[in-house]
Amino acid sequence: MIGKSTYKAAREVAQVAEDHFASQIKAAKEINGTNLATVPPASIIETMIDAAFWASLRREEGHSPRLSLAFLPPEQSEQPLMFEHHLTLSSAVLTKIGPGVERPGIHLGVWYEGDYLHIWGMTRSIPDFCFVLDVSEPGLLVIKHRRQDGFGKFVNVAVLTGDQVKIVDEQSVNIPDCPDLLYSLLGFNSLTVWNKSLNVMVQLAVSMRSHQKGGILLVVPTGSEAWRESIRHPMRYAVGPAYSELAELMLRQDDKDLHWQDEMKRAIDAMAGFTAVDGATIISDKYELYGFGAKIDRKLGSKPVEKLILTEPVIGGGATIDQPALTGGTRHLSAAQFVHDQRDAIAMVASQDGRFTIFSWSTCENMVQANRIDSLLL
Structure with a gap:
């Protein structure tokens, strides 16, 4: 029943989520x-989270469910797959149906x-x-919503x-020197100032994190050679001339073209794959x-x-000043040094444990400022 939950965190976050969507x-x-979607009432948000959380802790044939719930009536969907008989929203039902709906892009309509x-x-x-509720892994839920332009990673609201x-x-987004990538990920002002080209960096970050091997992506100004002063030479996998597939795709950007979207996804995944080296x-x-496989000096x-x-862009995640060595391992220290020396560049660092940090100059x-953003990439 609506509003009958036993998961404490569901009650804590429900009203905040309703206010955000409203x-x-x-x-x-x-x-x-x-x-536009219907604003989800807090009581319904609470109930959906409760059912999804307990489902995430169950197993079906040895596997925990990974699924996505969306709050909408069938008439707000295009070509919905409708059951002849409604299913009860319960942890048992979600666990049973989970294996059939775990592929990306499929939502259970609630x-x-x-x-x-x-x-x-x-x-x-x-x-x-x-309102979308993702069950990412046992005990891990993410509240998110689709961007208004409909392309790219959803905007996370709570984890x-x-x-x-x-x-x-x-x-x-109002902190001084907030990196454009962070601004894009937060997405709160996307109604008026969303720059779609920034979405490429978001997708690169998501793809880097997904290969789970860790990596560093350095983004330097076009036409500048100053970054070479911070790289050990010869660079093992230097590319010459610069490989421009992704840049050329952006020049003919068409968010409504499904073929273009597929090409973009393949190019982004290929680029992110180099960071595993x-x-x-x-x-x-x-x-x-x-180039890739470069050693930072x-x-x-x-x-x-x-x-x-x-900093971390969550409530209570205020800025602290710390030593670089305490923020992570060798990758984090190298990235911090690179940005310290190349102040017009940014460094994106993915850890094998799922942490993701953007380094930029304030x-x-x-x-150097380090924005930990893994809570936005789930």
Whole structure:
């Protein structure tokens, strides 16, 4: 029944999530947005989270379910697959049906009648700002929604890991020197200032994290050669001339063209795959590949980076000043040193354990800043 939950974190996050979706949908309506989702009431959010959490801890034939729930009626979906009889929204049902819906892009449609929630079927099509609840792994749930332009990674609203709740901080985009990649991932102001080209960096970050081998991606200004002063030469896998497939795809960008989207995904996954090779992958801010497997060196005459600002874009994740060695391993230290020496560059670091950090230079604080963003990439 709606509002009957036993998972404490579901009660803690439900109202926050409702307020977020209400705010986004209201803003979209004010600029004449169409194809908008229904605001999910807190009681329904709580019930969906409760069922999904307990399902995530169950196993079916030795496997834990990985699935996605979307709150919408069938009429808001294109070509929905509808069950002849509604299924009860319960952990037992979700565990049983899980193996059939774990592929990316498939959502179980959830709606209500009176005080009861039910699963009406499956869909690949959902409206803008539709409430989506992903079961990523046992005990790990992510609340997210589709971007208004409908292309690219969904925007995360909150991450629940057991009894720990991380609510994405909408004010993180207002911090001085907030990196464009972080701004894009947060997506809160995408209604008016969303720059679709930034989405490439988001997709690269997601793809880097997904190969689970760890890696470094250095993004340097187009036309600049200064970055070479921070790389050990000869570079083992230098590319010459620069490989420009991704850059050329962006020049003929067409978000509505499914063939273009497929080409983009393949090119992004190929680029991210290079980061699995030991060393750093280097690209321009126009997405041209300069090389991979590069070893980062301290620039001649430069001092070792001694401290940096560490932040996480979640409520309670305020900035702290720390030593680079305490933020991660060798990759993190090398990336921090690179940005310290090449202040117009950024470094993206994926760890094998799933952590993901963006390093950039803060002109306000005159030091390296490290934004840990794995909570946004799930």
